[in-house]
Amino acid sequence: MPERLNRDEVVRRAGDLADRIGLGEVTVTRLGRELGIAPQGVYRHVADVSDLRGALGRLAAGEVSLELSRACSGLSGRDALVAVCATLRAWAARHPGRYEALQVAPDPGDPAASAAAGELVSVIASALRAYALTGDDLVDAIRLVRSTVHGFVDLEGHGGFRLARDPDATFERLVDSLHLVLGEWS
Secondary structure, three states: OOOOOOHHHHHHHHHHHHHHHOHHHHHHHHHHHHHHOHHHOOOOOOOOHHHHHHHHHHHHHHHHHHHHHHHHHHOOOOHHHHHHHHHHHHHHHHHHHHHHHOOOOOOOOOHHHHHHHHHHHHHHHHHHHHOOOOHHHHHHHHHHHHHHHHHHHHHOOOOOOOOOOOHHHHHHHHHHHHHHHOOOOO
């Protein structure tokens, strides 16, 4: 007897599908095929593609927050920064569809999505605590880290590093540069 579907399982399976084929290719019809049900059956669990993508963003934020928390536990300063950057990079490589869903800011009218995004920001802020940044400086630092890692992840994921230099060596220098900048931020 097949497992009974619920919203969480439908969203998780949509995340798996997005990781395989890309977020933009996930449709209700395609997800229905993946689940072995008619598209109308998918609508019992999600209102539409927009609802599904919002749910994928919440799923992604929760998953990566947990991984970042584990990776940064007991670390501070440069070590915590390295853990944040390396974990984001590795998670994005393993979950490209979920990672793409994570890049869309949550709908302000969705408290669950805002809470999930807020948790992710809190985890990153906690990892940066040794830099003694507060207020706008902390917000800007979080944005700097996220956008820098995102740029690297995006280029790497799209085959943008074709030179002979090892991307891992470049990534290490990128993180070292962030550490220097954050150390002098205030």
